[in-house]
Amino acid sequence: MEIRSKEFKDRAVFAIHDASLQQALGKARGGFVGKRAQQAAELPEFEQLREEAKNTKNHILDHLDHYLERYEAAVTAAGGHVHWARDAEEARKIILDICQRVDAKTVTKGKSMVSEEIGLNEALIDNGMEVIETDLGEYIIQLAHEPPSHIIAPAVHKTKDQVSDLFEAAHGGPRKTEVPDLVNEARMVLRDKYFRADVGITGGNFLVAETGSSIIVTNEGNGDLTQTLAKVHIVTSGIERVVPTLDDATLFLRLLARSATGQETETYTTISTGPRRADDLDGPEEYHVVLVDNGRSKMLAGRFKDMLRCIRCGACMNHCPVYGAVGGHAYGWVYPGPMGSVLTPLIKGLDNAYDLPNACTLNGRCASVCPVKIPLPDLLRELRHMQHQQDLTPVMQKRALKVWRYVATRPKLYHALEQVGARVLSAIARNGSIRRLPLASGWTDVRDLPAPAGRTFLELWQGKRGQK
Amino acid sequence: MSTSNARDAILGSVRNALRRGPLDDTRRAELDARVPRHTRPAQGEDLVARFIRKFESRAGTTARVASRADVPAAVEAYRAGKGLPARAAVGAALQDLAFPGLEIHHGAAGVSEMLSVSQALAGIAEPGSLMMASGPASPITHNFVPDDHVVVLDAGAIVGHFEEAWAVLRARAEGMPRATNIISGPSRTADVEQTIQLGAHGPRRVHVIIVG
Amino acid sequence: MTETPTRGPRVGLFATCLMNVFRPNVGFSAVKLLEDAGCTVEVPANQTCCGQPGYNSGDYDAARALARQVIEAFEHYDYIVGPSGSCMATIRHDYPVLFQNDDVWRPRAQALSEKSWELLSFLADVLHAAPADARYDGTVTYHDSCSGLRGLGIKGQPRALLGEVDGLKLKEMEDSEVCCGFGGTFCVKYPEISEKMVEDKVRNILASGADTLVGGDLGCLMNIAGRLKRIHAPVKVFHTAEVLAGLADGPGLAGAAKEAD
Numbered sequence: 048m049e050i051r052s053k054e055f056k057d058r059a060v061f062a063i064h065d066a067s068l069q070q071a072l073g074k075a076r077g078g079f080v081g082k083r084a085q086q087a088a089e090l091p092e093f094e095q096l097r098e099e100a101k102n103t104k105n106h107i108l109d110h111l112d113h114y115l116e117r118y119e120a121a122v123t124a125a126g127g128h129v130h131w132a133r134d135a136e137e138a139r140k141i142i143l144d145i146c147q148r149v150d151a152k153t154v155t156k157g158k159s160m161v162s163e164e165i166g167l168n169e170a171l172i173d174n175g176m177e178v179i180e181t182d183l184g185e186y187i188i189q190l191a192h193e194p195p196s197h198i199i200a201p202a203v204h205k206t207k208d209q210v211s212d213l214f215e216a217a218h219g220g221p222r223k224t225e226v227p228d229l230v231n232e233a234r235m236v237l238r239d240k241y242f243r244a245d246v247g248i249t250g251g252n253f254l255v256a257e258t259g260s261s262i263i264v265t266n267e268g269n270g271d272l273t274q275t276l277a278k279v280h281i282v283t284s285g286i287e288r289v290v291p292t293l294d295d296a297t298l299f300l301r302l303l304a305r306s307a308t309g310q311e312t313e314t315y316t317t318i319s320t321g322p323r324r325a326d327d328l329d330g331p332e333e334y335h336v337v338l339v340d341n342g343r344s345k346m347l348a349g350r351f352k353d354m355l356r357c358i359r360c361g362a363c364m365n366h367c368p369v370y371g372a373v374g375g376h377a378y379g380w381v382y383p384g385p386m387g388s389v390l391t392p393l394i395k396g397l398d399n400a401y402d403l404p405n406a407c408t409l410n411g412r413c414a415s416v417c418p419v420k421i422p423l424p425d426l427l428r429e430l431r432h433m434q435h436q437q438d439l440t441p442v443m444q445k446r447a448l449k450v451w452r453y454v455a456t457r458p459k460l461y462h463a464l465e466q467v468g469a470r471v472l473s474a475i476a477r478n479g480s481i482r483r484l485p486l487a488s489g490w491t492d493v494r495d496l497p498a499p500a501g502r503t504f505l506e507l508w509q510g511k512r513g514q515k
Numbered sequence: 516m517s518t519s520n521a522r523d524a525i526l527g528s529v530r531n532a533l534r535r536g537p538l539d540d541t542r543r544a545e546l547d548a549r550v551p552r553h554t555r556p557a558q559g560e561d562l563v564a565r566f567i568r569k570f571e572s573r574a575g576t577t578a579r580v581a582s583r584a585d586v587p588a589a590v591e592a593y594r595a596g597k598g599l600p601a602r603a604a605v606g607a608a609l610q611d612l613a614f615p616g617l618e619i620h621h622g623a624a625g626v627s628e629m630l631s632v633s634q635a636l637a638g639i640a641e642p643g644s645l646m647m648a649s650g651p652a653s654p655i656t657h658n659f660v661p662d663d664h665v666v667v668l669d670a671g672a673i674v675g676h677f678e679e680a681w682a683v684l685r686a687r688a689e690g691m692p693r694a695t696n697i698i699s700g701p702s703r704t705a706d707v708e709q710t711i712q713l714g715a716h717g718p719r720r721v722h723v724i725i726v727g
Numbered sequence: 728m729t730e731t732p733t734r735g736p737r738v739g740l741f742a743t744c745l746m747n748v749f750r751p752n753v754g755f756s757a758v759k760l761l762e763d764a765g766c767t768v769e770v771p772a773n774q775t776c777c778g779q780p781g782y783n784s785g786d787y788d789a790a791r792a793l794a795r796q797v798i799e800a801f802e803h804y805d806y807i808v809g810p811s812g813s814c815m816a817t818i819r820h821d822y823p824v825l826f827q828n829d830d831v832w833r834p835r836a837q838a839l840s841e842k843s844w845e846l847l848s849f850l851a852d853v854l855h856a857a858p859a860d861a862r863y864d865g866t867v868t869y870h871d872s873c874s875g876l877r878g879l880g881i882k883g884q885p886r887a888l889l890g891e892v893d894g895l896k897l898k899e900m901e902d903s904e905v906c907c908g909f910g911g912t913f914c915v916k917y918p919e920i921s922e923k924m925v926e927d928k929v930r931n932i933l934a935s936g937a938d939t940l941v942g943g944d945l946g947c948l949m950n951i952a953g954r955l956k957r958i959h960a961p962v963k964v965f966h967t968a969e970v971l972a973g974l975a976d977g978p979g980l981a982g983a984a985k986e987a988d
Binding site for chain 1: 519521522524525526528529530531532533537538542543546547549550551553554555556557569572573622623626642644649650651654655656658659660676677678681684691692693694695696697698699700701702703704705706707708709710712714715716717718
């Protein structure tokens with residue numbers, strides 16, 4: 048997928064004025080937050096689990112090479128194949144080769160953010176394959192020719208009316224307007240596709256080194272139909288998703304659904320181990336896993352190692368007031384919200400996503416709900432630091448910082464300027480505030496500037512108490 | 516092909532980032548012997564009661580019978596109650612049972628299948644979920660294709676936590692199943708305006724017959 | 728006062744930039760509350776800004792320059808206390824990080840960090856103080872500023888202290904813990920997003936039915952007060968300290984002075 052994060056500001060403003068988007072975001076916001084809070088409250092061990100999850104992920108990352116090798120050996124022993132892809136292009140080529148080798152015409156897909164990250168659909172479609180997203184949300188946005196706007200609720204930005212329009216256009220027939228009818232219509236259309244599919248592609252929430260299994264967690268059952276009914280099952284996953292044992296996966300399973308959708312558990316947790324066996328009555332004949340690096344191993348080296356703990360639950364975006372205001376598309380690439388604002392610059396380049404680390408108030412709500420305790424605000428600030436060091440910060444801002452530093456390290460000068468400021472602002476204020484201030488239009492376009500009293504605290508204090 | 520180069524490059528890059536070479540055999544053996552002891556949420560409840568409470572909280576339904584011989588009647592009661600046609604895909608794990616009046620087969624479930632009956636390997640009380648192990652006696656399609664899925668679960672096969680369910684898997688002579696499906700209720704989606712709708716792609720209804 | 732023979736702690740008041748320029752009354756309120764609780768309060772003249780604007784803009788060198796200045800100005804006090812969760816979280820959490828590779832300044836930053844307190848939590852958690860006979864006739868809703876709430880765990884303390892004020896009715900708004908859209912330079916770099924966020928905040932304030940908004944950070948309060956003023960909503964805005972000190976008798980932030988002015 049082409050990155051459009053440079054247009055963040057314009058896209059954000061557009062999103063704020065999109066009435067249907069705002070309607071959809073408004074409906075989503077309360078639900079996720081409230082349900083997660085309830086789940087966290089109902090599990091006394093929740094905070095303890097978050098701490099253990101953080102520590103366990105750190106252990107895995109410190110021994111990532113070993114667990115990947117152990118995982119690979121176990122997959123092979125179970126009759127599956129592991130492929131390694133350094134970047135998006137290699138990953139696309141591996142998958143395309145498998146599809147072409149089996150002469151695939153129809154490819155069904157369960158939800159996979161890695162496949163979005165590597166731009167898989169376009170590659171398959173360009174090579175003449177029919178690609179069908181089967182997660183209802185993904186299916187909706189595929190019909191709309193849009194990327195997902197959320198990592199677990201890809202069509203969260205669509206209203207029911209918009210879904211009705213899309214289904215009517217795609218399926219023909221009488222327009223459905225109620226949720227049960229819409230869901231049923233998609234069910235009927237997609238059933239046929241599952242049974243016709245040559246290749247089924249899913250993501251992998253966890254890769255278990257102990258057993259060589261991939262685990263997916265879904266509510267709809269689409270991932271299971273995708274991977275069971277196609278002749279070939281391909282799992283796409285980031286290298287950081289490996290866990291040592293089933294017991295370790297459990298730790299994250301206990302946190303994932305609660306953090307993501309605010310459910311105690313999702314409906315289906317499926318552990319897949321190799322291809323169909325000799326006496327099996329169903330299941331894929333081939334089982335492949337594509338392990339994608341795409342910048343991850345480099346992240347392991349420094350401050351951004353913390354980001355590799357991410358289990359892609361989406362809690363950070365559900366709790367982000369900026370995401371809540373602008374939705375996922377404004378971010379301009381695959382991963383939106385706080386986690387996306389860290390990942391996008393790291394994967395796609397700092398200069399391609401200047402705004403993402405900056406469009407954040409550092410309010411910390413994301414980190415406070417992250418199930419693996421990623422210090423997202425600190426990482427965003429660290430990206431700002433890198434931008435500053437690499438001279439990507441806008442010239443005006445850099446200059447302003449220089450002036451500010453010069454003045455603020457000279458208390459007498461600073462206080463003198465503060466006194467002038469307080470007097471001037473007080474003089475031009477009317478009824479307690481200032482409505483227009485040309486040099487601060489970013490402030491006054493949106494809100495009044497409360498007027499100062501005229502004299503600064505330090506001035507008044509010295510007048511009252513003298514200097515000690 | 517390039518994938519082995521890629522493998523070495525990625526593992527090399529990982530080690531480079533971690534500022535070390537490959538781990539020695541001693542360390543690798545230690546890691547392989549590591550037994551995680553993560554916190555398990557406390558449970559102070561009868562396992563069967565908890566399973567039922569949790570499973571029903573997500574729109575699953577349950578019935579309880581005294582013995583395995585009562586299963587066919589319970590299946591028939593469910594089928595008749597839902598007005599389903601008198602045919603079903605039945606897992607061969609249940610082939611010891613006769614289902615009079617029901618046209619059954621032990622094959623995979625096809626696109627038009629309405630009802631399936633399966634044997635669960637275990638129940639997990641913690642979330643109130645079924646654990647199904649795929650194999651010739653329990654095809655995966657039975658779990659996902661029909662509108663109605665009836666699952667037979669032995670009360671004695673309900674364990675407390677996930678970890679105990681994994682122990683059941685590890686104890687199998689044939690090793691890990693091809694697919695282990697942990698099922699917590701009917702298929703659902705909230706992808707249209709966060710409205711929960713059952714029967715997205717998988718079964719619209721899941722009914723558990725607890726034996727014993 | 729005459730009953731306290733032992734000298735209370737010597738507190739250096741951190742006079743935040745916004746307080747110094749826009750709201751001296753907050754400073755005097757802080758002094759009153761601290762002195763009422765038995766502290767000796769001094770306001771060092773060689774202080775300016777905590778350095779957070781530099782830190783959050785990625786200019787760590789500038790932030791360190793400012794941090795050194797604050798450390799030098801305050802390290803000889805028993806405590807450094809300021810009426811802002813944001814500035815005080817910077818001093819407490821960020822200073823030690825800024826100097827983590829500096830053997831000279833790291834211990835000094837760490838020492839200052841350990842005796843740095845946001846005003847309300849200092850009053851409640853360290854001094855166990857209750858406001859002395861303050862009165863406020865109004866229905867008040869409290870906005871949890873993010874740095875105070877998530878950085879310093881300030882949530883119950885201001886509410887408990889406000890509960891002691893005669894005549895004051897506390898009424899919670901929905902989403903009191905959600906950011907108001909200030910975010911330092913964020914609010915001028917991304918004014919449209921900030922507007923959407925403060926709009927949501929203002930809607931919740933108005934829905935609460937309160938006639939007064941209080942909070943612990945002037946940045947947030949100026950943002951919200953400015954927005955309330957822009958839409959002509961008649962809600963008064965004060966810093967929590969002003970209400971507790973009984974000094975919330977004048978116009979609130981962005982409020983017009985009385986005719987007598």
